[in-house]
Amino acid sequence: MEKLGYCEGEQCERDGCSGIIELEEAEDCSCHLSAPCHYHTDADMWCPECGWRAADDPLCVRDISAISVGGPFALVETKRRVLDPTKIDWISKMHSGCSMIKEGVYPEHLTWQEVEKEVKGTFGGRFEHFGNGKFKYIAYTD
Structure with missing residues (x-):
């Protein structure tokens, strides 16, 4: 089984792709209003050479990392996991x-x-x- 890249800086290796995995650029950033904005926290890993995106990969999922109930609403924080x-x-x-x-x-x-x-x-x-x-x-x- 080949070692596929999932993290920033790793080689993609999907179908022989030699691209390097990068973090997507955040578009329409609103960090000046409330940092970090959801455009930065939801940015995905991707390969600019073959077009692979973590969001489209069924093995790359968001898993619950923390649940906070301190405010008026419960907040569920997730992190990426393969x-x-x-x-x-x-x-x-x-x-x-x-x-x-x-x-x-x-x-x-x-x-x-x-x-x-x-x-x-x-x-x-x-x-x-x-x-x-x-x-x-x-x-x-x-």
């Missing part, structure tokens, strides 16, 4: 007061029962999608 298709790997997303979404990847030789053992909620759950090395599971937590 899912590893050589193992069962997923991110958790909020769903309801008693469930969560676990969306991720798995080695294609595994069965849905083997994947469910890893992602099952306290009170079970169900697959919304399973196949081609990707899954979406609703885990019942309360």
Whole structure:
């Protein structure tokens, strides 16, 4: 398996591409009003040679890094993370007061029962999608 670039300064390596991964330029920046602006915090990695973008790559996802409830609204901060298709790997997303979404990847030789053992909620759950090395599971937590 080839080592693909995902971080700034790494070589792309997608289909033999020799481009270097860069951070997109922020357009319509509003940092002068409230820094950092969402144009900077949501900027993606991309390869100027082949056009690959992290936002379009199903393995490059945003995972919850912090949840703050100090103000009038809850704030969920996310960070980029690359899912590893050589193992069962997923991110958790909020769903309801008693469930969560676990969306991720798995080695294609595994069965849905083997994947469910890893992602099952306290009170079970169900697959919304399973196949081609990707899954979406609703885990019942309360």
